[in-house]
Amino acid sequence: MQTLFLIIIGTVFVNNFVLARFLGLCPFMGVSRRIETATGMGMAVIFVMTVAASVTWNIQNFLLIPFHLEYLQTIMFILVIASLVQLVEMFVRKVSPALYQSLGIFLPLITTNCAVLGVALLTVQKGLGFFQTLVFAFGSSLGFTLALVLMAGIRETEEMADVPKPFKGTALAFVTAGLLSLAFMGFSGMVK
Amino acid sequence: MVTAVISLTGLGLVAAFGLSIASKKFHVDVDPRLETIEGILPSLNCGACGYAGCSGFAVGLLEGEAQPTGCAPGGEVVISQLAEFLGLEVGDVVKQIAVLKCGGTIEKAAMEARYEGVYDCRAAILVGGGGKACRYSCVGYGTCEAVCPFDAIVMRPDGLPIVYADKCTACNKCVVACPRDVLVLEPVSHEVRVRCYSSDAGGRVRKICQVGCTGCGICEKVCPVEAVKVDDNLALISPDKCVECGICAANCPQNTITDDMLPRAPVYITDTCNGCTICAKVCPYDAIEGQAKELHVVDPGRCTGCRLCVERCNVSAIVVTGEERTVAVAK
Numbered sequence: 028m029q030t031l032f033l034i035i036i037g038t039v040f041v042n043n044f045v046l047a048r049f050l051g052l053c054p055f056m057g058v059s060r061r062i063e064t065a066t067g068m069g070m071a072v073i074f075v076m077t078v079a080a081s082v083t084w085n086i087q088n089f090l091l092i093p094f095h096l097e098y099l100q101t102i103m104f105i106l107v108i109a110s111l112v113q114l115v116e117m118f119v120r121k122v123s124p125a126l127y128q129s130l131g132i133f134l135p136l137i138t139t140n141c142a143v144l145g146v147a148l149l150t151v152q153k154g155l156g157f158f159q160t161l162v163f164a165f166g167s168s169l170g171f172t173l174a175l176v177l178m179a180g181i182r183e184t185e186e187m188a189d190v191p192k193p194f195k196g197t198a199l200a201f202v203t204a205g206l207l208s209l210a211f212m213g214f215s216g217m218v219k
Numbered sequence: 220m221v222t223a224v225i226s227l228t229g230l231g232l233v234a235a236f237g238l239s240i241a242s243k244k245f246h247v248d249v250d251p252r253l254e255t256i257e258g259i260l261p262s263l264n265c266g267a268c269g270y271a272g273c274s275g276f277a278v279g280l281l282e283g284e285a286q287p288t289g290c291a292p293g294g295e296v297v298i299s300q301l302a303e304f305l306g307l308e309v310g311d312v313v314k315q316i317a318v319l320k321c322g323g324t325i326e327k328a329a330m331e332a333r334y335e336g337v338y339d340c341r342a343a344i345l346v347g348g349g350g351k352a353c354r355y356s357c358v359g360y361g362t363c364e365a366v367c368p369f370d371a372i373v374m375r376p377d378g379l380p381i382v383y384a385d386k387c388t389a390c391n392k393c394v395v396a397c398p399r400d401v402l403v404l405e406p407v408s409h410e411v412r413v414r415c416y417s418s419d420a421g422g423r424v425r426k427i428c429q430v431g432c433t434g435c436g437i438c439e440k441v442c443p444v445e446a447v448k449v450d451d452n453l454a455l456i457s458p459d460k461c462v463e464c465g466i467c468a469a470n471c472p473q474n475t476i477t478d479d480m481l482p483r484a485p486v487y488i489t490d491t492c493n494g495c496t497i498c499a500k501v502c503p504y505d506a507i508e509g510q511a512k513e514l515h516v517v518d519p520g521r522c523t524g525c526r527l528c529v530e531r532c533n534v535s536a537i538v539v540t541g542e543e544r545t546v547a548v549a550k
Contacts, residue, residue: 086230094222103230110234114241121245 031162037218038166044142045174046204046211051142054133055175056200064129065179069172071115071130073165075137076146079108080164083147084157104147105139112138142171178207252304253277259300260290265368267291267390280305291315292369292388315389315404317372317382321357322414322430322475324377328356329427339365344398352427355417357401363393409458410479411468418451424473432475438467443503443527464525466503483524484539488515492536498528 044050051072058068083104091097116134120127127134137143146167150160181203190199256277264272268289270279279285280301287301294314302308331352334343340362343349349358359378371386372393384407394402401416413432417424421433434452446460447467454476456467468478485506488498494512499505506522509515517537529537 090226094226096223096226099223099227103227106227106230106234110238113238117238117241117245120247124247 031159033218034159034162035166035169038163039170039173040211040214041216041218043170043174043211043214044145044167045171046208047215048145049208050145051140051171053136054140055171055178055204056197057133057136058130059175059178059182059200061129062176062179062183064126065175066172067119067123067126068130068133069168069175071119071134072137072140072142072171073168075108075111075115076143076168076171077161077164079104079111079143080146080150080160081157082107082111084150084155084160087151100148100151101144104144108143108147109138142167174207174211178204181207250281252281255304256280256301259293259297259304261293261297263292263368263390265292265388265390265392267388267392292390294388314407316384316387316407317363317389317393317402318405318412319357319380319382319402320412320414320416321355321379321399321401322477323351323353323356323428324379325359326377327429328353328431331427334360341396341398348399353417353419353424353431355399355401355415355419356428358399362396362398363402366392366396368392406458409456409461409463411456411461411463411465412477412479413454413456413475414477415453415475418453420452424452430474433473435472437470437472438476441466441470441503443501462527462530464503464527465523466525469523483526485519485522485524486517486526486529486537486539488517489536489538490514491534492532493534495533497531497533498537501528501531503527 038044042048045052045055054068054072059065086103086107087100091100091103096103112135115137116127119130119134146164150163153163155163178200182200185199185203194202253274257274260273260277262273266272268276268279268285268291270276270285270289276285276289279289280287287298287305287307290297290301293301329352330350332347332350334346334349336342336346338360340349340358340360343358343360348354349360351358357379359374359380361374361380363380364372364374368390369386369388371383371388372380373383374380389404391404394400394404399416405412414430415428415432417428417431419427419431421435424431424433432453434449434454436449436454438447438454439449443464443466444460444462446457446462448455448457454467456476463478463480465478465480465483468476488507492509492514494509494515496509496511496515498515499507499509502522503525504521504523506518506520507515507528508518524539526539529539
């Protein structure tokens with residue numbers, strides 16, 4: 028139980044996927060304009076990451092290792108992630124067209140999102156058990172969502188601010204991301 | 220080798236099967252009209268309608284939020300097609316074009332500095348506004364020409380842009396880009412225009428520009444339909460009231476008001492005239508003569524073709540001679 032708790036703390040704060048490991052930066056910059064869409068994107072990523080990690084763990088342990096097919100790891104994992112993203116895309120389009128519109132290109136981009144593939148590969152590398160993998164993936168995606176929503180909150184406030192012209196838009200977003208990362212660096216070393 | 224092929228194929232098949240079921244279950248019906256409307260729209264994605272691109276406008280049209288007339292670049296053809304498809308009535312479509320509210324060419328506007336920075340109006344504004352003394356004038360570095368997606372604006376050697384009415388779609392891009400706001404959208408049919416945006420007092424305008432509006436008020440006095448008002452040292456023509464008689468342009472001492480309808484053909488009175496004498500009283504140039512209850516005659520030498528009488532004639536006896544009139548695009 029304690030390990031699971033530590034995994035959550037570790038993935039959400041200490042080794043935050045976006046702000047400490049710099050994985051999955053493209054939706055982090057792209058969908059962090061408004062809190063609403065950021066939350067929606069975060070939910071999609073939580074779903075995709077958790078399900079993808081659990082499926083890839085099973086594939087790794089019951090397919091790849093017994094048949095000595097470890098060299099197919101990347102293509103197998105990408106296949107699973109791509110199918111899952113496709114499923115989420117259909118689901119979001121049906122349930123919430125507004126969210127589908129505002130996520131735009133970034134929803135299919137989860138397919139090749141390094142954060143999702145990163146979770147799948149990292150859990151294998153760390154040799155985690157099934158439950159630990161689930162918690163690791165959930166925590167990671169939670170950390171991703173946290174970073175995304177924090178960023179969106181700050182960027183929404185920045186919209187109102189009188190920003191010098193050269194800083195407006197993407198430049199300011201990157202500066203903000205840097206400062207946010209700086210803040211998260213304060214957690215480093217807390218959990219190994 | 221065999222296991223690799225089998226396992227990868229198997230996984231692919233499972234995923235494909237799952238997704239094909241999901242696509243049936245989560246199928247979303249898209250309004251088939253959407254595609255047709257997007258086909259009609261010009262696909263320029265210029266944003267003149269206020270929506271993010273043509274597909275956004277199409278959704279707006281279907282939901283009844285937008286009107287077909289919102290598509291300025293499409294012009295009458297697209298608008299009437301849209302209206303027909305959607306079963307809507309279109310009112311009169313007023314075609315607009317961008318109009319330059321400044322006549323200060325290099326020769327006519329006084330220079331007080333020389334600008335040698337980046338050749339762009341917005342850049343010039345940042346460092347004091349180019350070289351012209353007038354703070355309201357066209358800067359003249361062609362930002363409007365650069366942003367125009369339709370090549371409708373061309374900078375002339377005299378330092379001012381010319382807008383080609385046949386290419387301009389009133390997409391508003393130049394109006395937004397112009398840092399001095401001297402480009403405005405006006406109905407293309409109203410060809411009597413005040414070519415000045417200066418609110419400076421008359422004395423200063425006279426010093427720095429040969430064609431600036433001094434706010435003297437002569438146009439306001441001579442206008443037969445009260446369409447011109449001088450406000451804040453600047454004459455303004457209300458397009459709703461203006462009948463384009465051109466009298467204000469003819470009387471403007473600074474030649475600020477231009478009349479692109481010149482030369483106008485003189486009018487001619489047909490024999491349906493019942494001799495009511497209204498036209499003779501209306502004519503500002505005393506070009507119509509005739510006794511009461513007798514056929515009136517227009518003196519073509521005096522008639523300027525202002526056509527004030529045409530609208531006032533109760534029996535529609537006054538016609539414009541020669542159907543085509545020469546439209547001087549650049550003045």
